[in-house]
Amino acid sequence: MHKHNLAGLAPVPQLLFSLALIFLALSKPALASQAGIPCDDGKRYYGLAQQAGAAQDFDKAADWLQKSITACDSYAAWHLLGTAYQKQRRLEDALAAYEQATLHATRQDQAALSMARYGQVLALNGQRFEALTMLERAIEAHPNPPSWMRENARELDQSLVESPISSDAIKRSLATQQFGLLAMNAIEGQNGPQQQEKATVRIPINYKLDSVEMDELTGGNIDELGKVLSSADYADKTFTLVGHTDVRGSWDHNLTLSQQRADAARQVLERRYPSLQGRLRVTGAGEARPKYPGERLPEADHRLNRRLEVIVN
Incomplete structure (x- = not known):
């Protein structure tokens, strides 16, 4: 157990x-x-x-x-x-x-x-x-x-x-992903050995509409993220930054925008935390993986879809 x-x-x-x-x-x-x-x-x-x-x-x-x-x-x-x-x-x-x-x-x-x-x-x-x-x-x-x-x-x-x-809260979240169901892919593992899930850095970083600029509520979290990723605990790790958009706008535009968001976050992190240079990969998911699907949503839900996801490789 x-x-x-x-x-x-x-x-x-x-x-x-x-x-x-x-x-x-x-x-x-x-x-x-x-x-x-x-x-x-x-x-x-x-x-x-x-x-x-x-x-x-x-x-x-x-x-x-x-x-x-x-x-x-x-x-x-x-x-x-x-x-x-x-x-x-x-x-x-x-x-x-x-x-x-x-x-x-x-x-x-x-x-x-x-x-x-x-x-x-x-x-x-x-x-x-x-x-x-x-x-x-x-x-x-x-x-x-x-x-x-x-x-x-x-x-x-x-x-x-x-x-x-806080950076301490992020570290605690990462540490607890080593235990219980958070550490395994329980669905895919039904007929065989359990697979390890990749840890995700849970931190809210959201974006202004049609922009690579982080919004006022969560923009400050980028520094707390940088403190964790550049800490000695993760000195041997690389990370993937995944940009996301809401579902409004064209598919091609949103895919490009999501990639630009991830790259803008990478530039900020590498500038403020030089030890991260060469350790951050970027990709964009566009509108393909919204947390809350649909176009007729409250703006608060669209905002949550416009996000940065951080995966520990």
Whole structure:
């Protein structure tokens, strides 16, 4: 079982905490049926856990689910165990259970659902960067993501641009990507060894409309990014800067603009942090990978699509 590095982090803002609980309460219980549980004892214990959960006795529900898992491992029991622990605010136990649920999933939508719940638990503990990473992976993996996934991700995304980000927070985010589901490609690994995910430097850097100039809210974050990339911890690493646009404008124009954004960021970083010279690659994704698809969006969503992505090679 992976360690999850939960200690010592600031509590999540009250709004995010409230939203996470609302989403948990409104969403359907995980696999309300016993489909997929491969033995009679496992099904029976799972049913007793559901009854205990309906009575708000989550201690007893967790006990029955442990018995169900001992009788026969199943995705349904691991996922519901994560929910029981989440209800109890046993956050590290909830992360471990959702991780196991993801690894036991037999369908992509199951794995994506457990990944999203894993992200919610990270958010409850104040790990907003990591939570957003997990929710975005879940949305990408799910064939038809439920609305609560997108809304939870959007709320986290918006919260990250409302206050300055420190280099220490970025380093902590990178370090925690070595643990649990953040360190593996759980979807592609269903039928074989788990693949290591490339770490992503989670920092909001967004752009003015049709411009390579960073906007007022997040432009200052480029210095915090440079402090991390040029630090001794990453002296042997190279990085890829990926520019993105919103979906307005022509495809060709947006592709060129996204490349120009990444190159402008590279020039700023190399000028202010000379040790990065030769270690920064640039590319542009244009409008191909918007966080929030569609043209008829609030300007706040278009703005989040106009972003810089940083990948550790």
